[in-house]
Amino acid sequence: MVQDQLQLIFREIFSDDDLVLTDTMTAADVAGWDSLAHINLIYAVERQFSIQIADDRLASFASVGDLRQHIEELRHAA
Amino acid sequence: MARPGAGTDTPAGPLAALVARAAATELPSAQLCRELAVAHERADDPDGAVRWALALTDADASADAGAGLAAWSAAAGVLRRCLPRTRPLARTVGSSTTSQLTALLPLAAARAGVAIETYEGGYGQYRQEILDPASGLYQFRPDVVVLAVHAGDVALPAIADDPEGAVAAEVSRWTSLWDTVRARSGARIVQHGFALPAEVALGHLALRTAGARHQLLARVNAELGRAASAVGVGGGDAVCLVDCDRLAAGVGRRTWFDPRYWHRARQAVALDCVPLLARHTAAVIGAQLGASRKCLVLDLDNTLWGGVLGEDGLAGLALGEGPLGEAFAAVQDYALELSRRGVVLAICSKNNEADAREAFERHPGMRLRLSDIAMFSASWDDKPTQLRRIAATLGLGLDALVFVDDNPAEREAVRQLAGEVDVIALPTDPHGYLRALADYPFFEATALTAEDATRTATYRARADLAAGLAAVRESAGSLEDFHRGLAMTATVVALDELTLPRVAQLVARTNQFNLTGRRRDADDLAALAARPTTAAICVRLADRFADHGLVAVLIAVVDGDALAVDTWLMSCRVIGRTLEDELAGLLLAEARRRGLARVAGHYRASAKNALVAGLYERLGFTRVLPADADVPRDAEVTWWSRRVDEPYASRNLIRVVTADHRMEEVLG
Structure with a gap:
């Protein structure tokens, strides 16, 4: 569920409807994943899942799986 | 907006499923619009893709909160790929992160009726860009400069000892930036007015404190408005403001400004609100470029x-x-x-x-x-x-x-x-x-x-005129008298820097009376007009009821022994006035003046220009095969030719004068 919604967000942000998310994906694997796209991504994630990602985690996601896990934790805590 | 999908062929596969979902609701969600735009793009239907991208901007973003910015960004991407533009050009300069706004503006502007391309100035560089004559801003030669600034850029103390002086100094700081842009580039300016912050340390006392920053910010907005209305000649559209404070108040100041994203990434406007800001900035740009609804x-x-x-x-x-x-x-x-x-x-x-x-x-x-x-x-x-x-x-x-x-x-x-x-x-x-x-x-x-x-x-007078025209038509035969009674005067004007914007607008927007359907942009038109082998005939039309302005454009280029029509169009305001007959006469005279043997024309059929399919024939042209063997024998294009030595009699219902000295000889 989170994975599906996350994939949709990625497809929108990166204008790529073929994009298939995997847990091991990193910024280096996605064309256009720069600092601006990252802010747009974090914003869309926060809005979509009604969560607030802490400032100290902003830049520290090692992979898509890491981000997904963090989203699930925050949702669980809510 | 056109209901996207109207009139298109029945699509197949996943596209059909999306279209069916859209048909089930009057206003499809932003999300669905995005999917439809992308699906049309994939199905090699750029028109459909653009229509849905534009429809997305009208979709209620609040219905699927969070989809707003991302869906807009995706739609802006579709538009960029399906409707590439180079002009007119808008450059955003600001003091905060303006990348999202810059990316969304072409989409919002297309919805407002103007196709524009945008470039973003260096981050936080608005002063340097404006003050440095060698900056990117001037190199890009923008038509519009968007000053995307915010309350944080206003240098006012918490409480000013000299409120009047503080306001005046701040206002003149901005107006001198406008003056510099105007003097160096002639670009129009759209400045974001300042949204007042929600947090006021003085509390309600701010209203009783003449020098309170909160009060002065509102006064700076008002004074900027007053100054802007004085810039420029005539219409005074050189500097326009976007009333961001009204937009902020409408959505709530605490929604407009999100401290988390200000501190994280210098987003002076919450990302939720950037589509709204883009929409309104585009509406103002659209008004400057003459695209507003009437x-x-x-x-x-x-x-x-x-x-x-x-x-x-x-x-x-x-x-x-x-x-x-x-x-x-x-x-x-x-x-x-x-x-x-x-x-x-x-x-x-x-x-x-x-x-x-x-x-x-x-x-x-x-x-x-x-x-x-x-x-x-x-x-x-x-x-x-x-x-x-x-x-x-x-x-x-x-x-x-x-x-x-x-x-x-x-x-x-x-x-x-x-x-x-x-x-x-x-x-x-x-x-x-x-x-x-x-x-x-x-x-x-x-x-x-x-x-x-x-x-x-x-406009009521115009409606009465139309009613009169209908009555005349019913009493057959006196249409000529009616036309004569209008006392029409056509003035030939040059295609120069003064007329270029209007000509470009006509070229971009005229569909019905448009023989060749070429969509040249302003740069292209200027370059074409500058060549000695080009004849550009632009015409203003006035009658005793109204001045219709510049309404007809005929551009032809020397091609062998012929003057060949490149672009020929007329505003729908003046269709049925016999102006085309006068234009044909001018074109023939121009070809004769240049010592050419004939005038060549072609008609390219589009969805909307059936009105002029028979125009060349009516004007005495003969249908020919395309001269160039390489030209495909396109069923949608017909080719025509008329010798200049065959007599041509215009209907003489319009007096033709010229303000273009190059045409004086032609008119004799």
């Missing part, structure tokens, strides 16, 4: 009053009294305000005309009078037909009209069958009507003139 077309039953006149009778209408009656009265008052600021009002109703007019004359709750209405269309014809009649009568394109109706079926019919008309979807509750009208941003104007308050009267 005419508000109102339904009657359950739109201007509660109830159905034909069933409930005059006495049964809800209007003026009671909560519902007050809601409708408020809508009428708002329409009146729009009328006083220059929006032309028309009525489009399915009713007996006499009954509907009687309601205007006799119902005590009516705020609108018959004299406020430029064209009163009440009949049992379908609304798309009535709208076409209204547009034709008022001398406007359908793309100048905005249609308001409480009935979703009527709205849908208009979207399907008169897609150029903008449709405002009223909510089911009449208490929400006024807000739906007020949220529509594309009546934006750059200045308020004395003429605005009386525009409806001017």
Whole structure:
């Protein structure tokens, strides 16, 4: 569920409807994943899942799986 | 907006499923619009893709919160790929992160009726960009500079000892930036006004403290507005402001500014609100570039009053009294305000005309009078037909009209069958009507003139003229007399820096009377006009009722022994005035002056230009095969030629004069 919604967000942000998310994906694997796209991504994630990602985690996601896990934790805590 | 998908072939596969989902709802969500835009792009249907990308900007973003910015960004990407542009150019310069705004502006502007390309200045570099003559801003030669600034850029202390001086100093700091841009580039400027912050340390005391920053910010906004209205000559559209404080107040100041994203990434406007800001910035750019809508077309039953006149009778209408009656009265008052600021009002109703007019004359709750209405269309014809009649009568394109109706079926019919008309979807509750009208941003104007308050009267005169014309047509034979009575004068003007914007606008937007369908942009046109082998004939038309402005463009280039038509178009305002006959005469004379043997033309059929399919033939041209063997024998293109030594007699119903010295010789 989170994975599906996350994939949709990625497809929108990166204008790529073929994009298939995997847990091991990193910024280096996605064309256009720069600092601006990252802010747009974090914003869309926060809005979509009604969560607030802490400032100290902003830049520290090692992979898509890491981000997904963090989203699930925050949702669980809510 | 045209209902996307209207008129397209039945799509297959996943696209069909999406189209079916969209058909089930009047206003598909932003999310669905995005998917449709992408699916059309994949199906190699760029027109469909663009239509859905534009439809997305009207979708209620709040219905799927969070989809707003991301969906807009995706749609902006579709537009960029399917409708590539180079001009006009807008450059955003600011003090905060303006990347999202810059990316969304072409989409928002396309929705506002102007296709633009945008470039972003260096982050936080607005002063340097403006003050340094060698900066990127001037190298890009933008048509519009968007000063995307915010309250944090205003240098005011918490409490100023000298409030007047502080305001004056701040205002002059901005106006001197405007002056520099204007002096160095001639670009128009759109500046974001300052949104007041939600947090005020002085509390309510701020209102009693003359030097309070909160108060001074509001005064700076007002003074900037005053200064902007004084910049430029005539229309004064050189500097326009976007009232960000109003936008912020509308969504809530705490929604407009999100400290988390300000501190994280210097987003001075919360990302949620960037689409709204883009929409309104684009509306102002659209107004500067002449793309605003002109005419508000109102339904009657359950739109201007509660109830159905034909069933409930005059006495049964809800209007003026009671909560519902007050809601409708408020809508009428708002329409009146729009009328006083220059929006032309028309009525489009399915009713007996006499009954509907009687309601205007006799119902005590009516705020609108018959004299406020430029064209009163009440009949049992379908609304798309009535709208076409209204547009034709008022001398406007359908793309100048905005249609308001409480009935979703009527709205849908208009979207399907008169897609150029903008449709405002009223909510089911009449208490929400006024807000739906007020949220529509594309009546934006750059200045308020004395003429605005009386525009409806001017258009009524035009409607009366059209009625006269119809009467003349019925009494066959005297159409020539009628034309002669109009005392028409065509003035030939040069294609130069003064006329280029209007010519580019005509080239970009004219569909019906357009022989070749070439969409050259301003740069392209300027380059073409500069060549000695190019003849560019631009014509203004005036008659005793109105000055129609620059309405016809004919560009031809020397090709062997012929002067060959490159672009030939006329505004729909002047179709049926025999102006094309005069243009053909001018073209033949120009070819003769250049010592050429003939004039060559071609007609490329489009979805909208059947009107001129037979034009060359009527003007005495002979159909030929394309001279160039490489030209594909395209079924959609016909080729024509006319010798200059064959006599040509124009109908002489228009006096032709020239303001273009190069044409003096031609006119003799």
